[in-house]
Amino acid sequence: MLTLTNARIIDPEAGTEKLRSVVIKDGRIDQILANEIKTFPAGKVIDCGGKCLAPGIVDIGVKIGEPGERHKESFRTAGLAAAAGGVTTMVTRPDTTPAIDTPEILDFFRRRAADEVAVNVLPMAALTKGRGGKEMAEIGFLQDAGAVAFSDADRPIENAKTLQRILTYANASGALVIGHVQEPVLSKGAAVTSGAFATKQGLPAVSPMAERIQLERDLALVEMTGAKYHADQITCASALTVLERAKKAGLNVTAGVSIHHLTLNEFDVEDYRTFFKVKPPLRAEDDRLAVVHAVANGLIDIISSMHTPQDEESKRLPYEEAASGAVGLQTMLPALMQLVHGGHMDLPTLFRAISLNPAKLLGLEAGRMAEGAPADLILFDPDAPFVMDRFELLSKSKNAPFDGRRMQGKVLKTFVAGAQVF
Amino acid sequence: MFTQRHLLGIESLSQQDITEILDLAEHYAQHNLKQNKHLDVLAGLTQINMFFENSTRTQASFEIAGKRLGADVMNMSMQASSIKKGETLIDTALTLNAMHPDLLVVRHPHSGAVKLLAEKVNCAVMNAGDGRHEHPTQALLDALTIRRSKGRLHRLIIAICGDIAHSRVARSNMFLLGKMENRVRLVGPKTLMPAGVDKLGVEVTDNMAEGLKDADVVMMLRLQKERMDGAFIPSEREYYHRWGLDEAKLANAKPDAIVMHPGPMNRGVEIDGILADDINRSVIQEQVEMGVAVRMAVMELLARNLRKSKEEGASC
Numbered sequence: 001m002l003t004l005t006n007a008r009i010i011d012p013e014a015g016t017e018k019l020r021s022v023v024i025k026d027g028r029i030d031q032i033l034a035n036e037i038k039t040f041p042a043g044k045v046i047d048c049g050g051k052c053l054a055p056g057i058v059d060i061g062v063k064i065g066e067p068g069e070r071h072k073e074s075f076r077t078a079g080l081a082a083a084a085g086g087v088t089t090m091v092t093r094p095d096t097t098p099a100i101d102t103p104e105i106l107d108f109f110r111r112r113a114a115d116e117v118a119v120n121v122l123p124m125a126a127l128t129k130g131r132g133g134k135e136m137a138e139i140g141f142l143q144d145a146g147a148v149a150f151s152d153a154d155r156p157i158e159n160a161k162t163l164q165r166i167l168t169y170a171n172a173s174g175a176l177v178i179g180h181v182q183e184p185v186l187s188k189g190a191a192v193t194s195g196a197f198a199t200k201q202g203l204p205a206v207s208p209m210a211e212r213i214q215l216e217r218d219l220a221l222v223e224m225t226g227a228k229y230h231a232d233q234i235t236c237a238s239a240l241t242v243l244e245r246a247k248k249a250g251l252n253v254t255a256g257v258s259i260h261h262l263t264l265n266e267f268d269v270e271d272y273r274t275f276f277k278v279k280p281p282l283r284a285e286d287d288r289l290a291v292v293h294a295v296a297n298g299l300i301d302i303i304s305s306m307h308t309p310q311d312e313e314s315k316r317l318p319y320e321e322a323a324s325g326a327v328g329l330q331t332m333l334p335a336l337m338q339l340v341h342g343g344h345m346d347l348p349t350l351f352r353a354i355s356l357n358p359a360k361l362l363g364l365e366a367g368r369m370a371e372g373a374p375a376d377l378i379l380f381d382p383d384a385p386f387v388m389d390r391f392e393l394l395s396k397s398k399n400a401p402f403d404g405r406r407m408q409g410k411v412l413k414t415f416v417a418g419a420q421v422f
Numbered sequence: 423m424f425t426q427r428h429l430l431g432i433e434s435l436s437q438q439d440i441t442e443i444l445d446l447a448e449h450y451a452q453h454n455l456k457q458n459k460h461l462d463v464l465a466g467l468t469q470i471n472m473f474f475e476n477s478t479r480t481q482a483s484f485e486i487a488g489k490r491l492g493a494d495v496m497n498m499s500m501q502a503s504s505i506k507k508g509e510t511l512i513d514t515a516l517t518l519n520a521m522h523p524d525l526l527v528v529r530h531p532h533s534g535a536v537k538l539l540a541e542k543v544n545c546a547v548m549n550a551g552d553g554r555h556e557h558p559t560q561a562l563l564d565a566l567t568i569r570r571s572k573g574r575l576h577r578l579i580i581a582i583c584g585d586i587a588h589s590r591v592a593r594s595n596m597f598l599l600g601k602m603e604n605r606v607r608l609v610g611p612k613t614l615m616p617a618g619v620d621k622l623g624v625e626v627t628d629n630m631a632e633g634l635k636d637a638d639v640v641m642m643l644r645l646q647k648e649r650m651d652g653a654f655i656p657s658e659r660e661y662y663h664r665w666g667l668d669e670a671k672l673a674n675a676k677p678d679a680i681v682m683h684p685g686p687m688n689r690g691v692e693i694d695g696i697l698a699d700d701i702n703r704s705v706i707q708e709q710v711e712m713g714v715a716v717r718m719a720v721m722e723l724l725a726r727n728l729r730k731s732k733e734e735g736a737s738c
Binding site: 194195196197198199200201202203204205207271272313316317318319320321 | 433510511512530532533534535537538552553554555556590593616617618619621622
């Protein structure tokens with residue numbers, strides 16, 4: 001038994017913040033008590049001092065370097081970073097080497113995770129064999145082995161007929177398909193978003209229209225097949241109108257966005273800073289604001305860190321050649337606090353996007369601040385200021401674009417099933 | 423006074439920097455007419471030309487410039503060597519740095535690569551072209567050619583024509599001529615015009631007659647062979663018909679307008695062969711001549727700044 005008293009409870013379901021005490025028993029939230037009650041059940045009592053207590057983050061799209069790229073990130077380092085960042089559930093990506101496309105590899109992956117990681121790890125599996133976009137992976141076997149969703153990560157399936165069949169099969173199996181909505185021919189080789197800035201830098205660029213085109217295609221196929229579909233990252237205004245139309249039409253569709261597209265824009269790349277190279281490329285400020293607004297009003301359901309560890313060697317290259325991606329497990333909460341402090345959304349709205357909605361999408365009990373829910377909780381100070389130093393991050397790779405930035409928001413404690421892991 | 427350690431692009435130069443470089447280059451242009459061209463300005467210094475992309479003309483120009491100033495010049499063709507063995511650019515830079523060169527001349531197929539390399543070495547770095555980004559010495563030699571021919575480098579109408587999208591020459595020229603307060607027009611098919619370029623202080627048109635109207639300078643760009651067939655333009659002959667420079671199109675410009683081309687030319691594609699050779703209109707050969715002078719000037723200034731920074735470093 002553990003009681004967390006005097007905590008500002010962030011409840012994303014009710015949309016409220018209230019001072020309460022939370023009693024944890026057998027890994028679950030047993031009772032939520034009014035703050036006036038000062039007699040607690042037996043066991044440890046922690047006074048939270050009025051700091052925020054919220055459901056732990058459920059982060060869809062975390063890349064772990066195992067198998068294949070342990071020099072970039074291992075289960076151990078990813079687990080430590082997640083716990084320190086307040087991520088209580090990592091939903092992992094299958095873009096490993098080899099790809100997680102058979103139940104055997106998935107089994108290896110899950111065993112490694114169980115041995116090394118204190119937070120929950122739920123694996124996604126590849127949609128096609130070797131993420132090649134041609135042959136369907138064994139969706140049924142992979143579901144039985146524990147895959148919670150299917151995705152080829154940053155590779156869109158080019159052939160519409162292939163995707164149509166996969167969506168049909170996945171729908172019949174009740175599998176969630178996650179798509180990367182970037183038209184592959186238009187975005188091939190592109191390093192930045194097209195416009196005056198890209199022209200000045202002389203970098204190969206892609207229009208955000210490539211995102212809308214692919215989203216339109218995928219959603220048309222979703223309409224045909226009735227499949228359950230999630231677009232991993234929506235990053236521009238023109239795609240939002242398409243998304244809105246699909247949702248209004250009642251399609252079984254959700255959408256996500258990364259912390260980087262919510263807090264950075266194309267100009268951050270200035271001087272060829274490869275730590276800001278992500279996929280899709282950072283957008284214009286107008287698009288960033290449109291996407292922030294869409295999260296606030298619920299059109300975009302989920303925010304992810306899109307944690308992608310890259311070692312120095314992969315990043316210290318000419319911009320076009322440098323690898324894409326940024327680590328985000330630990331920078332996620334402080335980066336997003338920028339949106340709260342900037343008045344774009346309140347804390348319950350934020351936690352709806354990082355805890356409640358992703359948990360719901362995957363059918364998890366987590367993400368809620370209710371009696372009976374799993375005690376996956378984070379205690380954090382939303383105001384604590386600090387200067388971000390990438391070398392203090394626990395990820396093995398330190399490719400954080402926020403390096404040197406003044407930020408606010410620190411995770412104080414992380415609990416998974418009632419046990420403190422940070 | 424020009425105080426920069428490297429010459430990475432035009433974008434970071436001031437009007438005064440540009441004028442200082444051009445004045446010194448003018449001096450070298452005169453000097454290069456002498457029979458004995460050897461000087462000792464760079465005596466004892468080592469210059470390495472690293473070309474990660476093929477170039478005969480530019481590399482020769484940098485080599486001659488360095489040799490005339492008395493530097494020890496070495497050429498490295500990087501396509502053939504270490505990058506094929508998987509060495510990263512940074513490792514190559516560190517290896518070279520250990521050999522203590524003083525001047526590094528670098529051309530690289532990727533934008534920003536020369537800057538990345540410059541961050542890792544102790545010597546002065548000259549950008550000899552990085553991707554589609556900048557080619558500063560080309561813009562400077564074009565500026566010197568214009569100044570010599572027109573007597574000034576401001577309040578001119580300059581049309582830059584052709585494949586703007588893939589051209590670092592266009593970008594550097596756009597920056598330089600804009601800084602010196604000229605009217606710059608970009609002329610070419612929309613498929614070869616980069617997105618948002620109209621927001622960078624230039625006029626943009628796809629009509630040659632309109633673009634060349636009253637121009638003092640007509641600057642043609644090379645159209646790469648691989649972009650000719652179908653992908654960006656329908657055909658070579660349609661391109662020549664609409665955007666190739668001939669007498670009729672040039673008639674829209676001022677009667678004394680000069681014709682420029684950074685070379686190598688595709689005669690009959692972007693420019694009429696006879697026009698290119700017309701010594702009354704074309705200054706293409708003079709551009710090559712000014713290339714050596716401009717590079718000598720930049721090298722002297724960079725060597726001066728390098729010495730200064732070393733003296734300051736030694737005194738503290």
